[in-house]
Amino acid sequence: MAEKLWLVIPEISLFLAAVMVSVMGLSPRKSMRDGAPKITCAALAVAMGLTFWVYSDAAVLSSPNLNMILPNLGLYVKVVVCAMGILLTMLSVGLIDRRLEDSLNQGRTPFDPLRVARGEYFAFFLLSLIGVMLVCNANDLIWLFLALELTSLPTYIMIAISRGSRKAQEASVKYFFLGAMAAAMFLYGFALLYGSTGTIVLTEMKDAFLGQTLSGGINPMGILGMILALLGIAFKIAAAPMHFYTPDVYEGAASPVTAFLAFVPKTAGILAFILLLSTVGWTGHLTFGESGLPAPLLTMLWMLAVLTMTLGNIGALLQSNAKRLLAYSSIAHSGYMLIGIIAGPGKGINGVLFYLLAYGVMNTAAFAVLAGLERKGEEIESMDDLVGLRHNHPVMAAVMAISALSLIGIPPLLGFFGKLYLFVAGVEAGQIKLVIIAGINSAISAFYYLRLVGLPLMGQPNARSETVVNRPVTWARLAGVLTAAGAVLLPFVVAPLISASRNATQQISTKLPDHAQIHAEIDDRAAR
Secondary structure, rough: OHHHHHHHHHHHHHHHHHHHHHHHHOOHHHHHHHHHHHHHHHHHHHHHHHHHHOOHHHHHHHHOOOOOOOOOHHHHHHHHEEEEEEEHHHHHHOOOHHHHHHHHHOOOOOOOOOOHHHHHHHHHHHHHHHHHHHHOOOOEHHHHHHHHHHHHEEEEEEEEHHHOHHHHHHHHHHHHHHHHHHHHHHHHHHHHHHHOOOEHHHHHHHHHHHHHHHOOOOOOHHHHHHHHHHHHHHHOOOOOOOOOOOOHHHHHOOOHHHHHHHHHHHHHHHOOOOOHHHHHHHOOOOEOOOOOOOOHHHHHHHHHHHHHHHHHHHHHOOOOOOHHHHHHHHHHHHHHHHHHHHOOHHHOOOOOOOOHHHHHHHHHHHHHHHEEEEEEEEEEEHHHHHHHHHHOOHHHHHHHHHHHHHHOOOOOOOOHHHEEEEEEEEHHOOOOHHHHHHHHHHHHHHHHHHHHHHHHHHHOOOOOHHHHEEEOOOOHHHHHHHHHHHHHHHHHHHHHHHHHHHHHHHOOOOOOOOOHHHHHHHHHHHHH
16 A cells, blocks of 8 residues: 555645645735646646656565556656646636636726636646546556546536636536546446456456456456447547547637647546556457457457547548647547557557657647637637738747647657557557558548648738737747647657657566466466
8 A cells, every 4th residue: 555655646746736726716816826827837847756756666666565557657657747737737827717817907896716716727627637647556447437537527627617608618518428428338347347357456357357268268248348448438538439529628618728638638548548458458368359459359449440530530621610620630649549559568559658748749739829829809719810820920820830740740740750650550560451541541631730731821811810919928829839849859859758658568468478377377366
């Protein structure tokens, strides 16, 4: 127990910060309320430092009491989540209570702590990030379920309070009810997994599935439970057929919250995929496909990947709203990540973890442009708002162009290396057809991404885009510059990043163990 508590020290620090910012948001002093995002950034920086510290203790990571499938996963993921959290916080500065704060400053409205929501927003922001980080430490189904729900539940409130419009409330309600349905689905899958294996502990479940293999094959209840669990968690990553909410929710939420939704729940869902499939997918079962996955799971994931990337890219072609376009883009990128999931240990899982970082950086850059500009006091959404952006906002036009080119996968930008690593992993795993389909989808995506390049850089300003101005707060635009710089500069450190992702997954077996070894491992765990 002490080892598990040691690894969640970064999460504990963020929880304390969440309590602090929630209290600060209730203060009648404006300077105190304005300090909430600063405390959030500082807490994330501290949590990042604590992550390096706690994961430097080799004795804890190698302790048998830890009983985790991937004890090193948190070092890579928590650092990435904290770094992206700082950038996403910068996007959110000045978003919540903006009109209320103006009214308070002008003396038109008396201060009422019930009406302010800035502190609550950043508290929920941190709680959701804590949920993602806790997924890394999940060693049983209950912990995994609670961590996934902690990631999602705060986002329902964040969407509702992000904008003073019915669109935001409608988006929140849609997201909540579909999220509840997805949670029920994967929770039922967890129940079937427990019924099939007799345990909720992931390492013990892995041994149980191996034992079933030696007895003639995996229990059909276990396969069905895994399929239902993965389909429910597909909601988190916006993968088909659980993707329908994405365009409406992304459009309804404010751009900083949309950027948050595009990265944080997706990361939690991908991590849950990796942990669950590690119990059944890459451990030498008798019924496996070329990737080592049991055949029913391989078929399901294959269909999920193809449908997700195809429907995402086709849907994006039809959009005139930039946020809906990026929503369908987010769906398509989940399909690309599933290639790495199918490919399995080695380049596959390592490539997925690296791609999560790459996608977070280049996608946040695009939303930073939308969050940093406004028209008539409202955030920009329409593609018409971006036309000729270079005339009045040349830096933001460049940021949008770099983001879109990286999302396509144009070398030498970060997105190119992310896709390259995933595609190479798919080829090495024998998934040639899947990689070809992904390549075709990448070509399709170039059409709508190039609109995000051409309209700001080459278009002539129109009546709408001429009225686009900077938001009063500069932090969102600074975040855009930093993420665009990351898309350009991070390719120079691809090797260390891949090495870090490799270390995070080094506990996953890439070999097919012989039956004597399997029996010995099961007997050893039973004895302990």
